[in-house]
Amino acid sequence: MQNNSKSELNKDNGKMVIKLVAIVIGMFGFGFALVPLYDVFCDLTGINGKTSNTAAVYESVEVDESRTITVEFITRTNTGMPWEFRAQTRRVDVHPGQMSQVDFLVKNPAGRDIVGQAVPSVSPGTAAIYLNKTECFCFNHQPLAAGEEALMPMKFYVDPQLPKDIKFFTVQYTLYDVTSSAEVAMNQG
Amino acid sequence: MSTVTDHAHHEDDHHHHAPSGIKRWLFTTNHKDIGTLYLWFAFIMFLTGGAMAMVIRAELFQPGLQIVDPHFFNQMTTVHGLIMVFGAVMPAFTGLANWLVPMMIGAPDMALPRMNNWSFWILPFAFTILLASLFMEGGGPAFGWTFYAPLSTTYSGDTTALFVFSVHIMGISSIMGAINVIVTIFNMRAPGMTWMKMPLFVWTWLITAFLLIAVMPVLAGVVTMVLTDKFFGTSFFDAAGGGDPVMFQHIFWFFGHPEVYIMILPAFGIISAIVPTFSRKKLFGYASMVYATTSIALLSFIVWAHHMFTTGMPVAAELFFMLATMLISVPTGVKVFNWVATMWRGSLTFEVPMLFALAFIVLFTIGGLSGLMLAIVPVDFQYHDTYFVVAHFHYVLVTGAIFSIMAAVYYWLPKWTGKMFDITLAKWHFWCSLISVNVLFFPMHFIGLAGMPRRIPDYALQFADFNKWISIGGFAFGLSQLLFLWLLIKACRKEGEPVSDQVWEGAEGLEWEIPSPAPYHTFETPPVIK
Numbered sequence A: 001m002q003n004n005s006k007s008e009l010n011k012d013n014g015k016m017v018i019k020l021v022a023i024v025i026g027m028f029g030f031g032f033a034l035v036p037l038y039d040v041f042c043d044l045t046g047i048n049g050k051t052s053n054t055a056a057v058y059e060s061v062e063v064d065e066s067r068t069i070t071v072e073f074i075t076r077t078n079t080g081m082p083w084e085f086r087a088q089t090r091r092v093d094v095h096p097g098q099m100s101q102v103d104f105l106v107k108n109p110a111g112r113d114i115v116g117q118a119v120p121s122v123s124p125g126t127a128a129i130y131l132n133k134t135e136c137f138c139f140n141h142q143p144l145a146a147g148e149e150a151l152m153p154m155k156f157y158v159d160p161q162l163p164k165d166i167k168f169f170t171v172q173y174t175l176y177d178v179t180s181s182a183e184v185a186m187n188q189g
Numbered sequence B: 001m002s003t004v005t006d007h008a009h010h011e012d013d014h015h016h017h018a019p020s021g022i023k024r025w026l027f028t029t030n031h032k033d034i035g036t037l038y039l040w041f042a043f044i045m046f047l048t049g050g051a052m053a054m055v056i057r058a059e060l061f062q063p064g065l066q067i068v069d070p071h072f073f074n075q076m077t078t079v080h081g082l083i084m085v086f087g088a089v090m091p092a093f094t095g096l097a098n099w100l101v102p103m104m105i106g107a108p109d110m111a112l113p114r115m116n117n118w119s120f121w122i123l124p125f126a127f128t129i130l131l132a133s134l135f136m137e138g139g140g141p142a143f144g145w146t147f148y149a150p151l152s153t154t155y156s157g158d159t160t161a162l163f164v165f166s167v168h169i170m171g172i173s174s175i176m177g178a179i180n181v182i183v184t185i186f187n188m189r190a191p192g193m194t195w196m197k198m199p200l201f202v203w204t205w206l207i208t209a210f211l212l213i214a215v216m217p218v219l220a221g222v223v224t225m226v227l228t229d230k231f232f233g234t235s236f237f238d239a240a241g242g243g244d245p246v247m248f249q250h251i252f253w254f255f256g257h258p259e260v261y262i263m264i265l266p267a268f269g270i271i272s273a274i275v276p277t278f279s280r281k282k283l284f285g286y287a288s289m290v291y292a293t294t295s296i297a298l299l300s301f302i303v304w305a306h307h308m309f310t311t312g313m314p315v316a317a318e319l320f321f322m323l324a325t326m327l328i329s330v331p332t333g334v335k336v337f338n339w340v341a342t343m344w345r346g347s348l349t350f351e352v353p354m355l356f357a358l359a360f361i362v363l364f365t366i367g368g369l370s371g372l373m374l375a376i377v378p379v380d381f382q383y384h385d386t387y388f389v390v391a392h393f394h395y396v397l398v399t400g401a402i403f404s405i406m407a408a409v410y411y412w413l414p415k416w417t418g419k420m421f422d423i424t425l426a427k428w429h430f431w432c433s434l435i436s437v438n439v440l441f442f443p444m445h446f447i448g449l450a451g452m453p454r455r456i457p458d459y460a461l462q463f464a465d466f467n468k469w470i471s472i473g474g475f476a477f478g479l480s481q482l483l484f485l486w487l488l489i490k491a492c493r494k495e496g497e498p499v500s501d502q503v504w505e506g507a508e509g510l511e512w513e514i515p516s517p518a519p520y521h522t523f524e525t526p527p528v529i530k
Helices: A007-043 A126-132 A178-186 B001-011 B022-027 B029-057 B070-105 B113-121 B123-135 B160-187 B200-231 B247-261 B266-281 B286-302 B314-328 B328-343 B351-377 B375-381 B387-417 B423-449 B461-492
Strands: A069-077 A084-088 A091-094 A100-107 A115-122 A131-136 A142-143 A151-157 A168-177
Touching: A007 B200, A007 B247, A069 A084, A069 A151, A084 A168, A091 A100, A091 A126, A091 B123, A100 A142, A100 B314, A115 A126, A115 A178, A126 A131, A142 A151, A142 B123, A178 B423, B022 B029, B022 B387, B029 B070, B029 B113, B029 B123, B029 B351, B029 B387, B029 B461, B070 B123, B070 B160, B070 B200, B070 B387, B113 B123, B113 B160, B160 B200, B200 B247, B200 B266, B200 B286, B247 B286, B266 B286, B266 B328, B266 B351, B266 B387, B314 B328, B314 B375, B328 B351, B351 B375, B351 B387, B351 B423, B351 B461, B375 B423, B387 B423, B423 B461
Parallel strands: A069 A168
Antiparallel strands: A069 A091, A084 A100, A100 A151, A115 A142, A115 A168, A131 A151
């Protein structure tokens, strides 16, 4: 209030400005903190359909033969990605806990070398955290020379903890052309 | 406006004489000068953004592509939105805060007058950069004012960098303005001006200022991420690099939803000042108004995902955001009922500010109601990205925010200039605006429900008749604002009858106790608060 002398008022104003600027800087940081928070939140709840980016270890998992889960595979390439990309097996029936392998065929028909990156998405999203992959081409960049073709394996098992109401889920792989950013990374590395 | 300075000279001879001409406006630290600058800037931006709306409506007058190409059409919708939000509504409210907050709390000026000068004078640069990008190769931003990734990252032109920098400058400007308002209200109140004696316009602006410093930095963060994704190879929103485009929407709307309340809370303060004056009664439920404003502000942080119901969220999240959104109608309803209760058995008169305030109450409620419809998840699946949404946010922003700003200008203009404005012209402006704005926006509900998508330059034939009406309403509303321009020019040239200090019979508050026109310096010694 105005009872204070002018210099005291200026001091009070200065103190308050510092606090408010601190809030502003804090909120700018919070905007960026939302990025890891978003990933953590999605990991914990598994609502984003994102699967783990690291290989799972398959050991002493009990196979639940009483249930059969149908897993469907869909492939697509992003705009501007010329590769042919398809799953050798469109759908598999598995028991929870049982190891399975699906191979994906990729071919680079373009006249240049391309580095591809596959990004998985599971639907319904709640099934994502129960899909355990012990080996996947999506964990790494996949380089293909011009005209080259390859068979990429994916080994997985479904966690027996999978909620009872899920009997069918779809795994979609989208293939992106990451040649330019992969080159940058190689030059820097 | 130059006579304001003349007045200052005999009023405060011990003060340095204000420089004249352009230097007076460039170097001014006087809250009234800066308020005037903000208001004129906002009005110029309103006409600029309005001209873009005219381009949009001309193109949509008939089905088919006839006037502009789709890419330019997209630039028009984008820049129209950006200019109206950041260039018209927000600076207009800041201008009103500059003029009124010190006068209402009995302070001699804003707490940080030099920063005040800066926060205004960086704005013209921001909008020059934004508008200049329209004339560059590849055109200006064309991804909608919401600049969703990947539209703004993968599919945008190089001028996106200019868009990002101009948003940064706008953000810095409003953050500085908000800090100034908060410090002024906390430290500069006259003795006896306790919290619960502050006029509601001061209260609503205080809460708005806190919203601004909380979310404008988040906007700055998200545009920075767009910048680095586009130009520096980061992958915040790029799935190929491990990012997520849906995350853009979460961060953007974490800013975006409080932002829409930033554009309406000061309006609530204005209406709460005008309705009691012309009802000749005290405002009904003052304390509940303060609490309602606070709860709206707090709720605004937990409803952002209702803009994203169709992105495939889990049902639990959709239910949460639906119910939280509907909860906001409770404090908003409290406000509307309080205004109605204030008018109940009052001696009502219908001067121009009151006409705009009444139009605000009715039309803003229509906009609130369509918002409530959009909050319902299954219904939103049908309405999402249709003209129904366009109708909704234009009812709350044009007949809400803009009408409240016009009401405020008509209410306080005689205090600023010392002369009554041209009442006949003002009534023409009101009635032309009121009728045309409804011809413009009401049919948008129908074509939206019928399935016309927003942000498109062409449409199916069955929407042709309604679109013709909408365009006619649009042109009429645009032309009506020229009446307002004419009226304001006349007011600034000091035409009209001199007014008393109180101006309006029934007006209460410190600003009505100082002479009309308001002297260049007021409350050098604090007033006594009864």
